[in-house]
Amino acid sequence: xxxxxxxxxxxxxxxxxxxxxxxxxxxxxxxxxxxxxxxxxxxxxxxxxxxxxxxxxxxxxxxxxxxxxxxxxxxxxxxxxxxxxxxxxxxxxxxxxxxxxxxxxxxxxxxxxxxxxxxxxxxxxxxxxxxxxxxxxxxxxxxxxxxxxxxxxxxxxxxxxxxxxxxxxxxxxxxxxxxxxx
Amino acid sequence: xxxxxxxxxxxxxxxxxxxxxxxxxxxxxxxxxxxxxxxxxxxxxxxxxxxxxxxxxxxxxxxxxxxxxxxxxxxxxxxxxxxxxxxxxxxxxxxxxxxxxxxxxxxxxxxxxxxxxxxxxx
Numbered sequence: 001x002x003x004x005x006x007x008x009x010x011x012x013x014x015x016x017x018x019x020x021x022x023x024x025x026x027x028x029x030x031x032x033x034x035x036x037x038x039x040x041x042x043x044x045x046x047x048x049x050x051x052x053x054x055x056x057x058x059x060x061x062x063x064x065x066x067x068x069x070x071x072x073x074x075x076x077x078x079x080x081x082x083x084x085x086x087x088x089x090x091x092x093x094x095x096x097x098x099x100x101x102x103x104x105x106x107x108x109x110x111x112x113x114x115x116x117x118x119x120x121x122x123x124x125x126x127x128x129x130x131x132x133x134x135x136x137x138x139x140x141x142x143x144x145x146x147x148x149x150x151x152x153x154x155x156x157x158x159x160x161x162x163x164x165x166x167x168x169x170x171x172x173x174x175x176x177x178x179x180x181x182x
Numbered sequence: 183x184x185x186x187x188x189x190x191x192x193x194x195x196x197x198x199x200x201x202x203x204x205x206x207x208x209x210x211x212x213x214x215x216x217x218x219x220x221x222x223x224x225x226x227x228x229x230x231x232x233x234x235x236x237x238x239x240x241x242x243x244x245x246x247x248x249x250x251x252x253x254x255x256x257x258x259x260x261x262x263x264x265x266x267x268x269x270x271x272x273x274x275x276x277x278x279x280x281x282x283x284x285x286x287x288x289x290x291x292x293x294x295x296x297x298x299x300x301x302x303x304x
Binding site for chain 1: 186229
């Protein structure tokens, strides 16, 4: 992985596989604390305490096709090599929250990269799932809530090309990370 | 500013020609491998490019989808094209700049771009 936005896209797939219909994602930079946090919270099926213990082990996966799951271990490594870390809270039947935090100024911190590309794919490929996506840099906040869009759109799906263009434009106008070097 | 009024206008316009898009309507399915291996190898810009190109050309019977690990991680990013009555075509080591050519030649004109397929890369 070369961008944290790719880790985000990868880990969000776990929420979708867990059957979530609401995924809350936030990317927050606090410059005073030199801290960047990425959080992915879902209302999917959750994990048992056994699964939760094993989830950062690369040789654990719930898939039956093969025996290796690298998504969470790679995200954890990306955070730890900056002096940050990763935590996962999960409850069966309630959902899972994965949080990773990073030291912004660490030389080993990967750039955020193309967050817009990640958001675009998440919404476009999962038009029946709702996303509450928040970006914050200090006081500047952007909130993108597909529940709000869906209410206006009625039975016009979110993956309608013109709707996706509009969401892209909304992102370009409001993202606090745009044209920054995070 | 992007206003919610604009979104309402899009809704009103779209409602006229609203067709429920699901897999059974689509004659062509383009499937991009988006597991950890695919994402790490560069699948995200490939998937973005296919979605944009299909939308730009207004190909309403083409569906772009994602899937998990296809099992040939060394060839990622991998894209599979399914069309009824035809054999599946597997493109490997994909990049976004190959996408327009594949959509034009294969999806529109019906001639798979063999130089990008797995057969040419083995």
